[in-house]
Amino acid sequence: MLKLSKKVEYGLMALLHMDSLEPGSLVTAKEVSDQFAIPSELLGKVLQALARASLVESVHGARGGYRLKQSLDTLTLGEVVDALEGPFHLVRCHENPATCDQFESCNIREPVLQIQDRLMGYLSAFRLAEFRSKRPAVAGKR
Amino acid sequence: MLKLSKKVEYGLMALLHMDSLEPGSLVTAKEVSDQFAIPSELLGKVLQALARASLVESVHGARGGYRLKQSLDTLTLGEVVDALEGPFHLVRCHENPATCDQFESCNIREPVLQIQDRLMGYLSAFRLAEFRSKRPAVAGKR
DNA sequence: GTATATACGACCTTTTTAGTCTGCTTTCAA
DNA sequence: TTGAAAGCAGACTAAAAAGGTCGTATATAC
Ligand code: SF4
Ligand code: SF4
16 A cells, blocks of 8 residues: 555656656667666556657657657656556545445545545646756766 | 555544544444444454554453544544554665665665655644544444 | 567466454453 | 453455566568
8 A cells, every 4th residue: 555556666767767868869668677677578568658648759660769758847746657557546436436345334435535635736746857856867878 | 556455444434433422432343344334353453453553442351342542633644554554665675675676776766755755744744633524423322 | 571669468476455264362241 | 150242363265456478460670
């Protein structure tokens, strides 16, 4: 509970890495997976999901790869989580009431919405640019 | 990811229910589990954990049960989560670095601490009293 | 045309969560 | 004094979610 999933961690690592490259340059899933010791097929799926959500851009075929589509200054943690995990719900009934045996008698459903809203607001306000503070920009090229 | 566990939900439901009873009155795990359609053995464990953490007080033996030990005005969401799930860590390396294959190459470990701190701060600041807003206090006695 | 890359979905394995069961101890009250 | 009602503890099983793998299709540079 309340732990980042590997999907999100991998996505953040990749986004941050791309940010350190020359703007516009492409990087392949394999290159990133090698550098960060991430299973390449898995990272592939993560990057594909980020591409679907237009956080990154993909180039097909040989000499293809991925590049940032938005600056980390405008990207937020909320967008990444949403792209990789789908809409954020703190309790299951907010997606599908039928899955909860306590739905009828529940006395916390409404109040929990407050918490969820504030948490979501926080995620949406957290800009990924904060991740690169004090990290030297390492020049990298393919 | 980022979902309340049933343990925490059950704990919150029970705490909120106890708050609606006459101050000092006892309630058994069975009574609460019946009222909220929670498996009684499971709720028992939850209440036992809350007792160990001194959020509630337990009375042994026949005619025993549980009662609040602190007012919801002073109890926080952070305390409940901590009692039921243990210390809050957003990423696994903060508990045990050896369990992460990406530890050596990780470029997000430090920045994630910021997020964790703010999230934890939020949980610790959220008082359970907010849960009972606008709910009528139902008199209940055993 | 072939090598290299993304894209997608099915599948398997591992880990975590949820729930169950058994047996014990404590206490009340008949 | 004894049985029922409660809390307490831990092992166990079942279900669900997360993490990881594989096969194959498709796009593109050369
Ligand atoms: S217990 Fe209440 S809050 Fe949790 S999922 Fe069920 S209805 Fe929603
Ligand atoms: S990937 Fe980085 S942040 Fe996540 S657990 Fe491993 S070391 Fe920690």
